[in-house]
């Protein structure tokens with residue numbers, strides 16, 4: 723029975739591994755999309771900064787042209803002022819010159835604002851220069867690393883399933899049947915649980931001393947009264963002895 727109990731534990735470990743791997747592999751499209759979204763977001767931010775920089779440059783150039791026009795207007799008004807012979811011509815020229823100067827002052831303020839926007843955008847782009855230079859290659863590298871990782875997981879899953887089939891095949895029919903019934907009935911699919919500190923580690927129900935010593939002996943299959951899982955006991959001296967092997971905590975003495 724001890725050897726069979728050990729096989730049950732191995733079966734449980736394999737099933738837990740398989741379930742986790744299957745869950746990870748099912749989520750591949752989502753996980754991959756997550757990486758792509760992250761890089762899209764960064765590319766989007768960078769494009770937005772570039773657009774802001776280009777727009778500021780463009781607007782500033784337009785404003786500077788307007789300043790040139792307004793300066794011409796002011797000069798014309800000054801000439802008219804000099805040559806005016808009538809009072810109303812004189813007044814009109816003064817008004818025109820004033821209007822042009824006011825306009826120039828407004829335009830210069832707007833140019834300063836655009837300069838500030840331009841400088842901020844350029845500073846932000848400079849700060850991210852290294853990131854910008856390697857964004858595409860970083861994206862490819864991340865996706866490749868992800869594909870490699872999931873490739874390994876698929877391999878691991880295949881191996882675990884083979885191993886599981888082998889362990890299952892050598893179990894007596896009554897035990898594999900019992901294991902199957904419990905694991906399909908229980909929500910998390912975990913049919914085997916450790917009994918530790920006088921309780922079931924899966925459902926935390928405390929176990930009577932009598933039951934605990936039966937589990938410790940490991941001569942027959944004992945199930946938890948509360949959750950129905952098959953219980954096993956890890957002898958403390960076996961943990962050290964077994965720590966070098968693949969499954970350190972599941973040896974039943």
Ligand SMILES: [Zn+2]
Pocket residue numbers: 915922923924925926927946947948949950951
């Ligand atoms: Zn339990």
